[in-house]
Amino acid sequence: MKTTTLNVQGMTCGHCKKAVDGALTDLEGVTDVNVNLEAGKVDVTYDEAKTNLDSMKEAIEEQSYDVA
Ligand code: 9UX
Numbered sequence: 001m002k003t004t005t006l007n008v009q010g011m012t013c014g015h016c017k018k019a020v021d022g023a024l025t026d027l028e029g030v031t032d033v034n035v036n037l038e039a040g041k042v043d044v045t046y047d048e049a050k051t052n053l054d055s056m057k058e059a060i061e062e063q064s065y066d067v068a
Pocket of ligand 1: 010011015
């Protein structure tokens with residue numbers, strides 16, 4: 001299990017937070033998500049055998065937010 005912090009741009013309200021949180025939580029292998037709206041940062045804990053950074057970026061971008 002690994003925890004990483006993603007910089008996500010464009011999240012400004014609670015719905016954004018939920019959208020990003022949900023998209024990541026839905027990925028197989030993601031076990032914990034913590035969105036910090038103010039900082040634009042998202043902590044994700046995941047199983048490296050089941051998912052990876054690219055999949056997480058894709059999931060966030062599908063919700064129309066940018067990952068730095
Ligand atoms: Mo809130 Mo986020 O009205 O793209 S859902 S700003």
